[in-house]
Amino acid sequence: MKVAVIGANGKIGQHLVEQLQNDDKHKVVAVVRKQEQKQSWEEKGVEARLADLEGSVDDLQTALNGADAVVFTAGSGAGTGDDKTLLVDLDGAVKTVEAAENIGAKRFIMVSAWQANNRENWAEQLLPYYAAKHYADKELMLSSLNWTIVRPGALTDDPASGKVVVGESLAPGSVPREDVANVLFRCLDESGTEHKAFDLMSGDSDVQQSLQAMKELA
Amino acid sequence: MKVAVIGANGKIGQHLVEQLQNDDKHKVVAVVRKQEQKQSWEEKGVEARLADLEGSVDDLQTALNGADAVVFTAGSGAGTGDDKTLLVDLDGAVKTVEAAENIGAKRFIMVSAWQANNRENWAEQLLPYYAAKHYADKELMLSSLNWTIVRPGALTDDPASGKVVVGESLAPGSVPREDVANVLFRCLDESGTEHKAFDLMSGDSDVQQSLQAMKELA
Numbered sequence: 001m002k003v004a005v006i007g008a009n010g011k012i013g014q015h016l017v018e019q020l021q022n023d024d025k026h027k028v029v030a031v032v033r034k035q036e037q038k039q040s041w042e043e044k045g046v047e048a049r050l051a052d053l054e055g056s057v058d059d060l061q062t063a064l065n066g067a068d069a070v071v072f073t074a075g076s077g078a079g080t081g082d083d084k085t086l087l088v089d090l091d092g093a094v095k096t097v098e099a100a101e102n103i104g105a106k107r108f109i110m111v112s113a114w115q116a117n118n119r120e121n122w123a124e125q126l127l128p129y130y131a132a133k134h135y136a137d138k139e140l141m142l143s144s145l146n147w148t149i150v151r152p153g154a155l156t157d158d159p160a161s162g163k164v165v166v167g168e169s170l171a172p173g174s175v176p177r178e179d180v181a182n183v184l185f186r187c188l189d190e191s192g193t194e195h196k197a198f199d200l201m202s203g204d205s206d207v208q209q210s211l212q213a214m215k216e217l218a
Numbered sequence: 219m220k221v222a223v224i225g226a227n228g229k230i231g232q233h234l235v236e237q238l239q240n241d242d243k244h245k246v247v248a249v250v251r252k253q254e255q256k257q258s259w260e261e262k263g264v265e266a267r268l269a270d271l272e273g274s275v276d277d278l279q280t281a282l283n284g285a286d287a288v289v290f291t292a293g294s295g296a297g298t299g300d301d302k303t304l305l306v307d308l309d310g311a312v313k314t315v316e317a318a319e320n321i322g323a324k325r326f327i328m329v330s331a332w333q334a335n336n337r338e339n340w341a342e343q344l345l346p347y348y349a350a351k352h353y354a355d356k357e358l359m360l361s362s363l364n365w366t367i368v369r370p371g372a373l374t375d376d377p378a379s380g381k382v383v384v385g386e387s388l389a390p391g392s393v394p395r396e397d398v399a400n401v402l403f404r405c406l407d408e409s410g411t412e413h414k415a416f417d418l419m420s421g422d423s424d425v426q427q428s429l430q431a432m433k434e435l436a
C-alpha cells in the first residue's frame with residue numbers, strides 16, 4: 001500500500017512518515033510545500049513531492065499519483081490569517097479529497113480536531129478553525145472514499161505513551177502527537193475503521209484496544 | 219406565504235422586504251442584527267426580528283418561526299475579517315439552513331455570488347469569500363429544502379432595468395441590486411425554479427423570460 005502523507009513536515013506528519021518508512025508493508029510519499037522540505041526527506045531516503053494546497057486539484061492529483069491511501073495532516077498553522085484557514089484547512093482539504101477520488105485512491109484519513117462535528121464545543125478563540133475543519137470533514141464524509149476522521153484533543157510534544165482513548169464525544173483533554181501518528185498508522189490497514197469519526201485523547205487503552213473501540217462506533 | 223428575509227438591512231434585503239410588504243400574497247419578516255434596524259422596520263409597519271448569525275441554531279429557529287420561505291441575503295461585508303467570512307457567510311448561512319429545516323420552512327433562496335460553484339473563476343482578491351459561499355451553497359443543496367441559488371455578478375446601486383439574464387455559467391458582468399431583489403421576489407412563488415442554481419447578470423430578457431430560462435436549466 002502506497003500512502004501519501006499531506007503535511008509531512010508537520011510534527012504528526014513526521015512521526016507518521018518515519019513509521020511508514022520503517023515498515024515493510026507500506027510505501028510512503030511525503031507531500032510537502034517547500035523545496036527544502038522535499039530535499040530533506042529525500043536525503044533520508046523518503047520519496048517526497050511538492051504540492052500547494054492553495055493550488056489546483058490537477059496539481060494535487062499529480063502529487064498523489066499512485067497513492068492507495070491519503071493521510072491529511074496539513075494545517076495552515078496558528079501564524080497565518082483566517083483567509084488561510086478557509087483556503088487551506090477547508091478548501092485545501094476538500095481539493096485533496098477531490099484529487100484522491102480522481103486518482104482512484106480508496107482510503108483517506110483526516111486529522112481533524114476534538115469535537116469539530118459539534119458547534120457547541122468549539123473553543124471561542126478558535127471558532128474559524130473549527131468551522132473550517134467541520135465543513136472539510138463533512139465534505140469528506142460525502143465523498144466516495146473509505147474515510148476515517150480522527151479528532152485529537154490538544155496536541156503535545158510528549159513522547160508516545162501508547163495509551164489512548166477514542167469515542168464519539170470525549171471530555172476535553174490532550175494527546176501526544178506521536179500517539180496520534182501511531183493511531184493513524186494503525187488505522188490505515190485495519191479493516192472496520194472505515195467510515196468512523198471519533199475524538200482521540202490520552203487514555204487507558206492500548207492502540208489495539210482502541211481500534212476495536214473504533215469499530216464498535218456507530 | 220410568510221417570507222423571512224435574513225439580512226433585511228442590506229440593500230438587496232431592503233428592496234425585497236419592500237416588495238413583499240407591498241404585495242397582498244405575502245407576509246414578510248425582516249430579520250436583522252441590530253435593535254435600531256428592527257425598530258426602523260417596525261416604524262414602516264414591517265414585522266421585524268433580531269437574529270445573530272454567529273449565535274445558535276436554536277436562536278435562529280426562533281427568528282424564523284412561522285416562515286414558509288427563507289431568503290438569505292446577509293453577508294459579513296467587506297469591512298470585516300475572514301474570521302467573519304467563515305462564521306457568517308459560511309457557518310451562519312448553514313445554521314440558517316438547519317434552522318429552516320427544523321422549523322419546517324420548505325423554501326429557501328440563497329443569494330450567492332457569480333461562479334461560486336467554480337473555483338477556476340474565483341476572483342483572486344476574494345478567494346476566502348468565494349470559498350465560504352461555495353461551501354454554504356453545497357450544504358444548502360444537500361438539505362431537504364426546496365432551494366434556489368442565485369449567483370449575481372458585481373452588484374450596483376443603479377435602479378432596476380428589468381432586463382436580466384440567467385445561466386449556469388455566464389461571462390463576468392454586473393447587475394443592479396434592485397434587479398436581484400426582483401428576481402428573488404419572483405422566484406419565491408414560481409414553481410419549477412426549485413433546485414436550480416444560476417448566475418445572474420444584467421441582460422436582454424425580462425424577468426418572466428428569465429424564470430422560464432431557470433426552469434430549463436439542468
